[in-house]
Amino acid sequence: MPEKTAPAPSGILLIDKPGGITSHDVVARARRALDTRKIGHAGTLDPMATGLLILGVGPATRLLTYLVGLDKTYEATIRLGVSTDSDDADGAETARADASALAAVTDARIAAGVEALTGQISQVPSTVSAIKVGGKRAYDLARAGAEVELKARTVTVGRFDVVARRPSTSSGTEVGPGIEAGTIDLDVVVDCSSGTYIRALARDLGAALGVGGHLTALRRTRIGPFEVADAVTEIQPDAAHHLRSAxxxxxxxxxxxxxxxxxxxxxxxxxxxxxxxxxxxxxxxxxxxxxxxxxxxxxxxxxxxxxxxxxxxxxxxxx
Missing domain, CATH: 2.30.130.10 (PUA domain)
Known part of the structure; x- marks a missing residue:
């Protein structure tokens, strides 16, 4: 009798994506490990970002449409005092605040700026984003030198907590207790609806404070009921053992x-x-x-x- 063919893998795989690779790279690794082409993901992470990425494998890819809209939690670091063209550390610096402007950034002003960006807000996505404009990705148009104007969208930020404030590790002259002339770093935790750009929160907080801002670190720790603590860090050939049933x-x-x-x-x-x-x-x-x-x-x-x-x-x- 002919040997029975093992069933193709099917299910949901939680991955803790490392920094420096794209979500597509993670999918490619999973395809090799599981020996199947039919794998997709429920929401990308930028190469700079780390954390939870949900993969659908085999027939379970049909479930991804029900997962992409789940709310999310992020841990991030916002650097105040410097703006970049991508609103994150991968972009080129476009402006830097002077020492006097940065010295005027008090905890009370930061709290007011954060409060204004909490709740249901209107947000213009970052220019360097995957949103399509005329059939092309915004980041492709921006990198080609085209003017990109993205429409504001309504998103919900349920929590925007500043958990630490400190001078950045970049060089600079101290202008006050713990305040560096060059920049201020804020470690934050954000709960938000799908489609919220944390880079845009960094940009808009910096703009509201008059010093500019961008994101230097981003980690996604939760998508809906799924936690990064339950994810695997590497995709091994036995990754099928980690698949959750559809x-x-x-x-x-x-x-x-x-x-x-x-x-x-x-x-x-x-x-x-x-x-x-x-x-x-x-x-x-x-x-x-x-x-x-x-x-x-x-x-x-x-x-x-x-x-x-x-x-x-x-x-x-x-x-």
Missing amino acids: AAVAADVLGALPVTADEARDLRHGKRLVGAAPRLGATATATPAAIDPDGRLVGIVERGGDDLKSAMNMAEDAS
Whole structure:
């Protein structure tokens, strides 16, 4: 008898991305380690940034659309006193504040600036970003010397805490207790909605204080219910052991809706669950994960009048 082929890997992989590589580099490493091409990620991290990156593997890549919009937590360092063309340390310096302007940056002024950037705010994304303008990435246009104007968008910053203030490690003359003439570094923790640019927060805080600012360090520690503490730091050939099942992840994010074997079969065949819409009251969201009696993900369901219908289906052997 011919040997059975091992099933292709499927699930969600949490990665703690190191600095200096792109999110695409992480995906490429995972493809080699897991020997599959079908891998995607739920939200990029800049090369400078470290921290949590969520990968979808195999059929579970279909879940990524439900993960990209989750809120996030970042730890970052903002350098006040210097502006760059990318709003982070990878860019070229465009302006530097003088000593007198920096000396006037009090804790009270920083607190007021942070408060103004907390809550629901209107934010213009950084010019060097992946947002598309006329079909092209903003960072490609900016690097080609084109003028890039991005529209403001509404984002929510639930927490913007300054946990430390100190002079930076760059050289400079001290103009007050612990204040360097060149720059001030702020270590911050930010909880925010998807689509928030921490670089833009650094830029806008510096602008409000009249000294300019940019990001020198960024680490993503949380995406929705997922923590970087639970991520792997290296992708090894046995990385499949670290895959989380699509069913478990979908239930964590969307809530679980148990269905019978017959209901699972009907959903997989595109049929509605007649009169089942009231059952959504017991789930976390309006689009819960339908889980069969064996604990497998049937798909994501949504209301269709009084019925429940499939918004996304998973193959029976890939959940």
